[in-house]
Every structure is written in structure tokens, then in C-alpha cells.
Amino acid sequence: MSFSLTEAARAELDRLFAGYPNRAAAILPALHVVQREKGYVPDEAIPFLAELAGTSPADVEGIATFYTMYNRGPVGRYHLQVCRNLSCSLMGAEHIIAHVSGKLGIRPGETTPDGMFTLSMAECLGSCGTAPVMMVNDEYHENLTPESIDALIERLRAGE
Amino acid sequence: MSGRRMETVLTTHFADEGFRRLEGYLGKAGYEGLRKAVAMPREAIVDEVKKANLRGRGGAGFPAGVKWGFLPKDLSRPRVLVVNADEGEPGTFKDRLILSRGPHLLVEGIAITCFALQIHEAWIYIRGEYAREARILEEALSEARAAGFLGKDLLGSGFDLEVVLHRGAGAYICGEETSTINSLEGKRGWPRLKPPFPAAVGAFGRPTLVNNVETLANVPWILRNGGERFAALGCEKNGGTRLVGVSGPVVRPGIYELPANANLRSVVYDVAGGLRDGKALKAVIPGGSSTPVLRADEIDVTLDIESMAAKGTMAGTCGVIVIPEGTCMVRALSVLMNFYAHESCGQCSPCREGTGWLARIVGRIEAGEGKPGDVELILDVCDNMSGRTICALADAAAMPAQSFIGKFRGEFDRHIAEGKCRP
Ligand code: SF4
Ligand code: FES
Numbered sequence: 001m002s003f004s005l006t007e008a009a010r011a012e013l014d015r016l017f018a019g020y021p022n023r024a025a026a027i028l029p030a031l032h033v034v035q036r037e038k039g040y041v042p043d044e045a046i047p048f049l050a051e052l053a054g055t056s057p058a059d060v061e062g063i064a065t066f067y068t069m070y071n072r073g074p075v076g077r078y079h080l081q082v083c084r085n086l087s088c089s090l091m092g093a094e095h096i097i098a099h100v101s102g103k104l105g106i107r108p109g110e111t112t113p114d115g116m117f118t119l120s121m122a123e124c125l126g127s128c129g130t131a132p133v134m135m136v137n138d139e140y141h142e143n144l145t146p147e148s149i150d151a152l153i154e155r156l157r158a159g160e
Numbered sequence: 161m162s163g164r165r166m167e168t169v170l171t172t173h174f175a176d177e178g179f180r181r182l183e184g185y186l187g188k189a190g191y192e193g194l195r196k197a198v199a200m201p202r203e204a205i206v207d208e209v210k211k212a213n214l215r216g217r218g219g220a221g222f223p224a225g226v227k228w229g230f231l232p233k234d235l236s237r238p239r240v241l242v243v244n245a246d247e248g249e250p251g252t253f254k255d256r257l258i259l260s261r262g263p264h265l266l267v268e269g270i271a272i273t274c275f276a277l278q279i280h281e282a283w284i285y286i287r288g289e290y291a292r293e294a295r296i297l298e299e300a301l302s303e304a305r306a307a308g309f310l311g312k313d314l315l316g317s318g319f320d321l322e323v324v325l326h327r328g329a330g331a332y333i334c335g336e337e338t339s340t341i342n343s344l345e346g347k348r349g350w351p352r353l354k355p356p357f358p359a360a361v362g363a364f365g366r367p368t369l370v371n372n373v374e375t376l377a378n379v380p381w382i383l384r385n386g387g388e389r390f391a392a393l394g395c396e397k398n399g400g401t402r403l404v405g406v407s408g409p410v411v412r413p414g415i416y417e418l419p420a421n422a423n424l425r426s427v428v429y430d431v432a433g434g435l436r437d438g439k440a441l442k443a444v445i446p447g448g449s450s451t452p453v454l455r456a457d458e459i460d461v462t463l464d465i466e467s468m469a470a471k472g473t474m475a476g477t478c479g480v481i482v483i484p485e486g487t488c489m490v491r492a493l494s495v496l497m498n499f500y501a502h503e504s505c506g507q508c509s510p511c512r513e514g515t516g517w518l519a520r521i522v523g524r525i526e527a528g529e530g531k532p533g534d535v536e537l538i539l540d541v542c543d544n545m546s547g548r549t550i551c552a553l554a555d556a557a558a559m560p561a562q563s564f565i566g567k568f569r570g571e572f573d574r575h576i577a578e579g580k581c582r583p
Contacts, residue, residue, distance in 0.1 A: 021364045025346040066348040067329035069288045085250040087407035124250035128407035129414045138291040
């Protein structure tokens with residue numbers, strides 16, 4: 001299967017690859033661009049980026065799997081990543097994870113059948129003073145309570 | 161704390177929403193440090209930072225002026241500054257505050273540092289999750305460029321400086337400076353064997369200085385007010401203030417700018433208001449998740465690097481994690497061990513295997529399936545990890561395991577004997 005991107009994303013990639021002292025250095029930001037466009041990093045993107053970077057597909061694959069932020073498969077429209085590290089755990093992260101899980105009817109690692117939500121667990125998000133915390137796509141949601149989660153999920157379901 | 165209102169360096173204007181924009185920053189003496197610096201001989205700038213007694217704020221505490229001196233004298237090879245904004249040590253959330261409330265402090269600190277050391281290229285490596293902070297910082301960089309504080313011929317000094325923001329993609333290990341460099345070069349974030357040190361061969365093969373966000377954000381104040389005044393704010397071996405982060409179930413969690421020798425007990429009880437719901441204190445991890453834990457009766461100690469070392473622990477990132485009575489220490493350690501096993505980059509077998517073993521053994525004790533001898537096994541695994549690896553992650557994993565067992569051994573033994581939790 002071939003791989004294509006929007007004009008704008010293509011232009012952004014060209015800028016990235018030209019902007020680093022060596023082309024391979026642009027792979028991380030380039031993977032971010034692909035994921036922003038597609039929601040994840042599809043297999044077809046690997047040889048495509050390798051060619052742009054002047055490196056091997058195995059190299060790009062190695063990078064795409066080393067870093068946890070790159071999704072190697074499709075995720076829901078909203079990717080909920082709940083921190084499970086110590087400060088959050090002391091503030092009830094386990095209950096938060098159980099609550100989200102129960103509310104959406106999925107376990108960590110799963111996506112709702114309608115493709116709306118994926119639930120994951122994350123390590124420390126650098127927001128320990130406002131624990132418990134989760135990311136929804138790029139955004140932090142802090143000081144979580146079951147009520148705030150319910151309200152958030154209703155809002156997202158309603159498409160707001 | 162005391163009756164005297166403490167002077168702050170970093171957070172003074174953080175409550176002011178406008179401070180993150182150039183206009184607000186300029187209104188608070190912003191970029192005056194840089195203006196002063198470009199009119200000074202370069203050695204005088206470095207001297208000021210040496211006088212300031214500024215030590216690296218990323219956890220290791222190395223004197224910044226000395227580190228700056230490691231760059232080769234010879235200018236024929238272009239040199240690079242890498243700004244470490246890859247905050248990820250559990251319990252640490254201070255750099256995020258600087259990035260979101262005072263991004264120009266960092267930008268100005270970068271400009272002064274680069275001017276002083278004749279570095280024309282700086283890369284800010286920010287953790288991928290900090291998307292909002294990256295946007296704020298990008299905006300600050302554009303504002304600074306447009307105003308002539310960065311870019312070609314900055315402030316008419318004839319000096320050019322380019323600063324590029326680079327986002328990571330989720331890997332704790334990329335906070336280790338040689339791993340940051342590899343990641344910046346578009347590789348897996350594998351730490352490098354040293355030597356060569358980054359000062360000799362770093363990013364893109366060039367001589368490289370790696371400094372933490374908080375370290376650099378202090379530099380403008382030092383230039384404006386002088387190194388001696390900065391030194392006087394701190395203690396004998398560490399000038400200035402520290403951003404102390406308090407997390408866990410305290411009344412007022414958050415980041416507080418405090419003297420480098422603030423008392424830990426007072427941080428927990430006075431500054432953060434003590435524990436919520438009248439709970440008692442059980443333990444404190446003083447400087448981020450890898451620093452050895454202290455029991456509640458051990459926290460009458462000042463946070464400076466030497467006093468913490470004398471207590472057998474470390475000031476680290478000053479990320480204070482407060483653990484209340486009623487917490488199962490086996491469970492708490494299990495959370496940490498899973499983290500290190502997840503984050504080991506896998507290059508060195510003592511670390512790759514050791515962190516995996518620790519996570520599994522602590523995990524089975526927690527699940528009520530521990531066996532007699534498991535505690536000794538954990539300690540044995542730790543012994544085999546320490547000091548035998550490329551980077552410090554193996555030690556960072558072993559230290560909490562050793563200290564949790566050293567101080568709460570009874571809980572581990574009971575867990576194994578009774579197969580369940582009785583904290
Ligand atoms: S000690 Fe661990 S994290 Fe560090 S280089 Fe070795 S395997 Fe990687
Ligand atoms: S432990 Fe959850 S954000 Fe740090």
C-alpha cells in the first residue's frame with residue numbers, strides 16, 4: 001500500500017528534513033507529523049520516512065517502537081492516558097483507572113467499539129502536584145475525580 | 161517559613177499571566193541580564209556564574225560554571241548547547257512550571273550562556289508530552305527573535321544565535337544527557353559510553369554543553385544582580401534557590417521556591433500544610449523517585465546536597481513525594497520497579513535483566529505470592545546492578561529498592577509470610 005500525506009504535511013516534512021544538520025535527525029519530529037495526520041504511525045509510513053531521511057526502514061522502525069508516544073496501530077479519536085506512577089498512585093490513580101475503565105467498558109490497552117476512546121496507562125507525566133492526571137490526546141487533565149471524568153467523557157461523547 | 165520574606169529568583173512573577181509574553185517580561189526587567197552581558201567581556205560573564213555558586217538543577221548538582229569550562233578552548237569546531245527539558249523523574253514537575261509561566265527566563269538564560277561561551281546553536285529538547293509548554297515556548301522564541309534577542313547580530317553585538325525547539329516522544333531515559341543527544345540526532349535514546357564526554361564529542365559530533373531548564377533560567381537574575389547576591393541566597397555549597405515540588409496527599413501540593421537549605425520537615429508541614437484528612441506521615445522520598453526514602457522520624461534535615469548525603473539520601477531534583485501512614489510500601493515500591501523496568505533502554509544486561517527481576521519479585525510479593533528468600537534475592541539483584549552499567553538508571557532503580565527494604569523490611573517479610581497486606 002502506498003503512503004500519502006496532505007500537501008501541508010508534505011511541505012512540513014520537507015522543511016524538517018532540510019532543517020537539521022543531518023537528515024536522520026528529523027525522524028522524531030517527522031513521526032510526530034505523521035501521527036498528527038493519521039492518528040498513528042502506519043507501517044507504510046516507515047519506508048516512506050526512511051527514504052526521506054536517507055536511512056533504512058529498520059532504523060525508522062526501531063525508533064518508532066522505542067518511543068512510547070508513537071502509536072503503532074489505530075487508536076480511538078480520544079486517547080486517554082492515565083498516569084500510574086507513585087505520586088498519582090498515592091492520590092488514587094488506581095481508582096481513576098478503574099473508573100474510566102468501568103465507564104467506557106474497556107480495559108487499559110483497548111478501544112471502545114465505536115472507535116471513540118482508547119485507554120492506556122502512562123508513566124509520570126510531570127504533573128505530580130496536580131495528581132491524579134491523565135492526558136487526552138495532547139491535553140492534560142489534572143486533579144481528576146470520578147465526577148470530573150464523567151463530565152469530561154460526556155462532553156467528548158457529545159462532540160464538544 | 162521564617163518571618164522574613166524570602167527573595168525569589170524564578171517564581172517572583174509567575175502569578176502574573178502576562179509574564180509569559182515578551183511585553184510582560186520586559187516590564188519586569190526582562191532581557192536586562194542579556195543587555196548587560198553583551199557589553200561585558202566573555203570571561204567576566206563566566207566569572208559571575210562561578211561566583212554565583214550555581215549548581216546544576218537537573219538532579220546531579222554539578223557546578224554550572226565548572227561544567228561550562230569543560231568545553232574546549234579551541235573555537236575551530238562549532239559548539240552546541242542542548243537544553244534538557246525532558247523532565248520525567250517521578251515526583252518532579254518544576255521545569256514544566258518554568259516553561260509555562262516564565263519561558264522567557266529560559267530563553268534569556270540560553271542567550272546569555274551561548275553569548276558567553278560563543279555557542280551559535282542551541283537545541284531545546286522538550287519531552288513530547290509537554291505539547292502545551294512547547295507551544296508556549298515556541299511563541300516565546302518567536303517573540304525573542306522578532307525583538308532581536310536571538311537570531312542574527314543579537315542586540316547589535318555582532319553575535320548570531322539560532323535556537324531550535326525539538327520534541328521528544330516519550331522515553332524517560334532521554335533525560336540522561338548522552339541519551340538526549342542520541343535522541344536529538346534521531347536515534348533511539350540509548351545512553352553513550354563515556355568518554356568521550358559531550359564536551360568533546362556531543363550532538364552531531366560537536367563539542368556540547370547540556371544544561372537543565374531550571375539551571376539556565378537562573379542565569380538572567382545572576383547577570384542582573386550579580387553572582388555574589390545569588391550565592392548569598394543559598395547555602396555554602398549551592399547558591400540561589402531551589403524549586404521544591406511537593407506531591408502526594410498534602411494540603412497544598414505544588415512547586416515552591418525555597419532557599420537551597422530549607423528544612424524538609426518544614427517543607428512538608430509548613431509550606432505544604434501537612435497531610436490531608438489528619439493523616440500521619442509514614443515516609444518521604446526527598447528528591448525524585450530514585451532517591452532513597454526517609455522514614456517520618458528522619459526528615460528533620462535540610463535539603464542541601466551535603467546534608468541529604470549525610471542522611472544517606474540525595475537532594476536530587478527536590479521532588480518531594482509525601483507518603484502517608486496506611487500506604488503499603490510493597491505496593492509503592494512495586495509501582496516504582498515497574499517504572500524502571502519499563503524505562504530501561506535495554507543496552508546493558510545488568511540493568512535490562514535486573515530491573516525486570518526487581519519488578520517481578522516485588523510484584524509477586526505484593527500479589528501475595530512471595531517466597532522466603534525473596535527479600536535477599538532483591539538485595540542481591542541490586543548489588544549486581546549498581547555501578548556496572550553505561551548510565552545511572554540501574555542505580556536509580558536499585559536505590560529505592562534497597563532503601564525501602566532497609567527501612568520497611570518488616571512489611572516485606574509480613575507480606576511474604578501472610579501473603580497479604582498489613583501496612
Ligand atoms: S543502565 Fe540501563 S538505561 Fe542505562 S544504558 Fe544501561 S540498559 Fe540503558
Ligand atoms: S506521578 Fe503522575 S504525573 Fe508524576
